[in-house]
Amino acid sequence: MPKSLLSRRAFLHTTAAAAAGVTLAGKSIEIEAEPNYTAFGYSAPSDRIRFGMVGIGMEGSSVLATACALPGTECVAAADLYDGRHTLAREIVGKPIKTTRRYQELLDDKSIDAILIAVPDHWHMQVVVDALAAGKDVYCEKPMSHTSADGLAMVAAAQKTDRIVQIGPSAPVRSCAGRRTS
Structure with a gap:
């Protein structure tokens, strides 16, 4: 069976574009990556990109809905501090998924390939670095962050791992992580 037609890069890029509010009235977009293209030379270990969502508020619910609509993706878990948002996540996904108040449980799940993060801004650095x-x-x-120190910590973590x-609608941090800014 062929690997997913949607690469991780295309998945993250499309999620970012949709989250940024990019819409085309009256048109539908179908994403088909070439089978030979994979993000940085490796593909998802399964035929689907399995992701977990951290933060199911206003932004998070929109990101989740967009990501779930992409072919070759599957939301398998969601984390939020509020139980009502667990119900919202299940409704958006359209099937039972694991929900928790502790995002670390998603990070411990070896079956999850990617983490989508929509938590309050001051938590971005911690959740990104942990993921x-x-x-x-x-x-x-x-x-990305409110301080240069947080931003640098995130870039260092991306380089190390x-x-x-992908931060919002911009290019992946990895693509610029090796450049000197001084």
């Missing part, structure tokens, strides 16, 4: 340390690819809502990182 990268757990070996997950990451999409995080913008802004060699994982894919």
Whole structure:
């Protein structure tokens, strides 16, 4: 059976574009990546990109709905501090999924390939760095951080782990992580 037609990079890029509010009235977009293209030379270990969602508020529910609509993806878990948002996540996904108040449980799940993050801005650095340390690819809502120290910590984590990182509608952090800014 062929691997997923949707690469991790295309998945994260499309999720970012949709989360940024990009819409085309009256048109539908179908994403088909070439079978030979994979993000940085490796593909998902299964035919689907299995992801977990951290934060199911206003932004998170929109990101989740968009990601679930992409071919070759599957949301398998969601984390939020509020139980009502667990119900919302299940409704958006359209099937029972694991829900928890502790995002670390998603990071411990070896079956999850990527983590989508839509938590309050001041938590971005911690959740991104933790997800990268757990070996997950990451999409995080913008802004990346509120301080240069947090931003540098996130770039360092991306460099160290060699994982894919997408912040909002911009290019993956990995693509610029090796450049000097001084």
